[in-house]
Amino acid sequence: MSNNQQIIISGLGGQGVLFITKLLAGAAMADNLPVLTSETHGMAQRGGNVISYLKIGDFSGPLIRPATADALIALKAESFAHHAYFLKPGGLAVVNSLDPVKDAGYRVFSGDAGALAEAAGNVRSENVAMLGFFLGAVKDETSAFNPDSLSRMIKEKFQAKPAVAANVLRLLTSGMQLYEKR
């Protein structure tokens, strides 16, 4: 188990890639780990493919080289097709997809985060459900993302909006359960 982690988060502009990147980064920081991220701004945010890089541990450069990432969070099936090349051989991928996604080179787990978001009454929150799914999948690989630190951070972040915090936490949990039940 290593706390040096390189994670790719990929989706479409407007799906909330930056939001979950910041949540993950915050969780690692709460455990006093050094964090570097890099994100997409500007024109690509208007519905284009958006990627963010999250590096935890001993790094100087903010980007991740192809074939070196520990994990990929894909908010669309097409995001996996686009950015799987960042994964190291045997790397972990979680994909938001109705249909199962397969790739022999990596350990791929897919789940329908969209359905969870819809059930929770906000179709735009599949990013948070997928983050929960990822936490479930990654928990045996690294202690860099402690779900308790993450929930503490979410409560702090939405201090003024306890209802929002509760919704986010509920979706996170249902995402984690979706992984367990797969």
Added chain:
Amino acid sequence: MNTKRLMLGNEALAYGLLKNGCQMACAYPGTPSSEILSAVVSLKKEMDLNIHAQWAVNEKVAFETAYAGAQAGLRTAVAMKQVGLNVAADPLMSSVYLGVKGGFIVISADDPGPHSSQTEQDSRLMAVMAKLPVLDPDSPGQAAELAGIAFELSEAFEIPVMLRPTTRVCHSRQSMDVKKIEMTLRQAAFEKNPGRWAATPKFRLQLHKELEAKLAKIADYEPTRPRLVSGTAAGTGQAIVVAGVAAANARDIIKEKNLDIPVYQVVQAFPLHKAFIDEMDAYDDILVLEETWGVVEMQLADKKRVKGKNTGFISPVGELLPENVEERICAFAGLDYQAPQITMLPGRRPTLCAGCPHRASFYAIKKVAPKGIFTSDIGCYTLGCNLGAVDTVTCMGAGISQAAGFTIAYTENEKQPPVFSTIGDSTFFHSGIPGLIETVTKKIPYVLVILDNRTTAMTGHQPTPASGRDAAGDPCIAVNIPDIVKGCGVNFIKTADPYDLPAFIDILKEAKAYCQENGPAVVIAEHPCLLDMDRAELKASFKKVVVNRDVCDGCGYCVSRFECPALSMDQETEQVRIDPGLCTGCAVCSFVCPKGALVLENQE
């Protein structure tokens, strides 16, 4: 107060400025620089700092405003993107001769890639041309550190100092310690000296001589000296020189490969330290890694021993990604390199948001002048090219002058195509007005559509002079676009909401007919950017459109010509489908379907 925060490079820069006493900060938004001023505003509010932060109408105005503050002895800064520096090039060149009293930092953010820019130009070359020192940070943390050094350097030599971050500094985040800023405010004290501040050409020659003397000393300034970041200074064999984000990437790779080559990081890219140039002269083989052009490389003495951008060893085009850095370091050091297999798929093209009022405007323009020439400008509405309603995009404000140029070019042709120019509200204020005045005096037959969404949308919704709110969101004087257009001498000015598509099309037809005999006709397409609207307001105005299954024959006209992300073809039913998650209820598509298959729910 001492907290650990995940700081965006631009926030770190803002923190560095304020921590070091910056009392005036001005900017015009542009990716990747936009969040610098927003962060100055939020830190000012959070830490209760009595400083001035301002979104200016363009980069030139921002520069000159902040510069005057430095002439009066305050520490000030101006921030912009690299092409913004083109707009501010005039005051830049002159102010370096005149110098400053208080520290003055010019932040020009470059965009190797380019990710969100029209060029990959290297602002450091502009610094070479203007003859001012330029610092090149490798990370958010170093950007904050160099802001302090830049102010000291600026005051030590009474010279503006450029700070040049790149996209990967601006839009990276790093965990950093943040402390409460305690500021000791300076009083403005402008010392009159017309021989300096209003120098005539004769005095300018003297100032140029003094500038050269300053640069020679700055090339020996201790705090900005190149840093040995890895290995030992062997003074023979191979050496690697790194700057900017390439330095951060190279450090990771050198460490991973356990390389024993000395690595020097240059933080002051110009003027390169004299002693460092001499030191490098002792090495036989030198690799220089920097973005975007070989600015450090070109200052090294013996070019035959140097490998870099200018020699073709490093590509002069595109971003220097960490995998490129790894591959080039391996080639330089004689190590094996296995390139990973990469399958690049064509990405989704960016598109106007569902419900974007610009989409309605472009659809209408295309309808009124199917064979027209469409000059446009910089902003979200550049994406009107997806609808075939944007033919040219050159630089801020160019669309209006180009509209004039096209009508003149076609004068002697048998047929003159109608010319429609589109420009956003912020871009109109930035540099559209002079072009408009010019076309009035020449009676140019074209239609100008000002896409007024009441904000600078692409860069993150900064206010415009028409917004009536300042950088902090507080009320300020709003200027009125129709009044300005009228003041420019235009006699056809109509304002309409493009959501009411049939009425909007009628106005464009009227404008098109008017301009043939009378010169410029201006139509102001007024509807706020949905991303900037109150959610409750959006919900209240939602009009539900449904597909009439009996009528839709699956022709795909709406999907291809209107290009709304909420519309797609359903492969099973072979009819159009409206995505409820994306639809904003603008109902413009109900005017678009030629068969009348897209209808308001209660009218079905």
